[in-house]
Amino acid sequence: MTSVPVLGNGDIWSAEDALEMVRRTGCDGVVVGRGCLGRPWLFTDLAAAFAGSDERVTPGLREVASVLRRHAEYLVDFYDGDELRGCRDIRKHIAWYLKGFPAGSTVRNQLALVDSLAALDELIATMDLDAPWPGEPAEGPRGRAGSPRVVALPENWLRGRELDDAQRAQVAQAELSVSGG
Numbered sequence: 717m718t719s720v721p722v723l724g725n726g727d728i729w730s731a732e733d734a735l736e737m738v739r740r741t742g743c744d745g746v747v748v749g750r751g752c753l754g755r756p757w758l759f760t761d762l763a764a765a766f767a768g769s770d771e772r773v774t775p776g777l778r779e780v781a782s783v784l785r786r787h788a789e790y791l792v793d794f795y796d797g798d799e800l801r802g803c804r805d806i807r808k809h810i811a812w813y814l815k816g817f818p819a820g821s822t823v824r825n826q827l828a829l830v831d832s833l834a835a836l837d838e839l840i841a842t843m844d845l846d847a848p849w850p851g852e853p854a855e856g857p858r859g860r861a862g863s864p865r866v867v868a869l870p871e872n873w874l875r876g877r878e879l880d881d882a883q884r885a886q887v888a889q890a891e892l893s894v895s896g897g
């Protein structure tokens with residue numbers, strides 16, 4: 717038993733995942749990483765779930781596009797009005813926002829290259845903004861997932877470092893376990 721609050725983290729994609737994490741581990745709360753990418757309203761769902769409510773935020777594409785547009789504006793502000801920089805930053809978030817929505821590959825590809833707020837507005841206007849929340853296809857993993865990132869050392873790195881044999885063996889073993897050789 718500890719008096720320090722323990723927070724659960726990892727693979728929380730929905731409020732239900734958070735409830736399950738608390739139920740199964742007895743942790744005091746949760747921390748969300750990738751789950752809120754393109755889904756900032758997840759925190760509204762978490763607050764509702766922990767207050768015992770079944771209510772969940774299920775925005776249609778019009779609302780999602782408006783949140784995405786606001787996010788882009790905030791990024792431009794964050795970069796002191798540098799619109800290109802803000803737009804470059806929003807690009808990676810767009811696919812997460814659009815997860816599960818009917819947006820064709822052409823508009824998705826164009827959005828991935830967006831370089832101004834005006835261009836973003838034009839592209840948003842080409843989408844079917846009446847599309848409702850897609851449900852299941854919008855749920856689940858977003859952000860980096862799957863296999864661990866491969867870690868590789870530069871060629872001859874181990875030979876060139878001031879390590880004794882035992883340390884060298886240890887580092888080599890660590891690299892093997894990550895990269896699979």
Ligand SMILES: Cc1cc2nc3c(=O)[nH]c(=O)nc-3n(C[C@H](O)[C@H](O)[C@H](O)COP(=O)(O)O)c2cc1C
Binds near residue numbers: 726750859
């Ligand atoms: C955008 C982003 C930034 C993160 N930054 C940090 C960080 O600075 N330090 C850290 O220890 N973990 C960081 N993490 C890892 C998360 O805190 C979390 O442990 C990890 O993503 C697993 O939780 P998840 O399954 O909810 O993503 C970051 C994760 C994301 C998605």
